[in-house]
Amino acid sequence: MAVPLRGQRAAALLHFLCFLWAVFAVSQNAGFPRSVRKEPDVTYGGSWKHLTFLNQVVLQTILYLLCVISDTVALCMPSLEKRVSSLVVPLRDFIFSSYVFPIGLFVPVAFWSLYVYDRELVYPLQLDDVNPIWLNHTMHTTILPLLFIELFICDHKYPRRCRGILGLCAFAVVYLSWIMWVNHASGIWAYPVLGVLSPLGRAIFISISFLIMVIFYFVGEQLTKRLWAKRKRKCT
Template identity: 30%
Template sequence: MLPLFHLAVLSINTFTLWHDQKYVDFPFRKEILVLDLPLKRRVLMLTFWGLTLQTLYFAVALLNDIIGTNERSPKKAPFIRKIKDALFSLAFPVALYVTGAFWTIYAIDKELIFPEVIAKVIPVWANHVMHTFVSVFITVELLFAARTYPSRKVTVSLTFTFILGYLIYLHLSYLKCGVWIYPLLDVLPWHLRTVFFVLSTLVAMFISIVGEKLDSIVNPKKDNAKHKKR
């Protein structure tokens, strides 16, 4: 059943990305339209980065089903299995952060994260694939697929590098056009904006550690010796 699950999620995510590029004309503000960016400027959004990462992970997971191994603790893991396990340690915290951040801000003030002008052009199903099901799918993967987690240093470093890379890209885009992609960032003064970025990074890194701990619980039979040596 695992290959079928990977194929289904890969298909859903790929279709969502394709539909977004084919049919959705995002109502960017005129200042942002001056930016000549690929993929219809969706690269400005962490949601797009996150969904692309999830799609990549499930593609690698499916490839591992075919040419790799899903053994709990293989004596000599194929390279594709090592890539899959490392990608999971990044995909899990990013998915949970995207879901948590989006729906928390949405509950506080929808206009700060998903204003009506955007809600009108993005189908409800696509919004949930991007912001809800990413966490559902990766959690199912956590529960039912075996993996060997990379070291704590690797998992935290991957998450930190991913978030930092996005923040650098976000700030470079802001310097070019003078406005933020998210309304929330426009209303926050610089000091609160800095606090928001720092806390967001710390939360994502914390979730990466939680993912490792949860994996050690749902996969209790595997050798956790390397984790105990940390």
């Protein structure tokens, strides 16, 4: 449900702009033709081993695409809205609640916390010669306000808590297995901080990171419920 004061068209426009921004940011970070990147990431797994890239190219881009589809059908093909919404909206809401919000909030918080402490642990100085500063911000800064804009303009229905947490756990296990495989196959850690920690230190770091994402899941759930419950009371 879009924000009544702005209307469905305003929410649809914002979703479309967010989708265009996500596609543009992904194309630049992926090193596509005419990308502003000075050289591609040719190491094992490329950008696909970084949570920041997966968050934007897989999660946020898919979310905004689903939002655009739902909005377009609702505005231009109302006779099909019920049928399409029954398929698209539950998937859209699950992706937002279980993946986009907790991971999208974790990425900038974790990145900038490590960056301030010691940037070499997460974004070595040499990367400044590869990516312009603004391109770094597309992956680690702008995703945060876009996340809260989405929370504000669209009433996402959260799944049953156990199902939502299970979805987040599944993603975490798959991603952890992937970066472990990358290290096993190439000796490369997706993030330098993992390379300077002992095995016990890595286990603790990964466990704390996952715990933070679970906490962020509850933050998104509570913010959504309180914000939209308050608006619904005002409309009655």
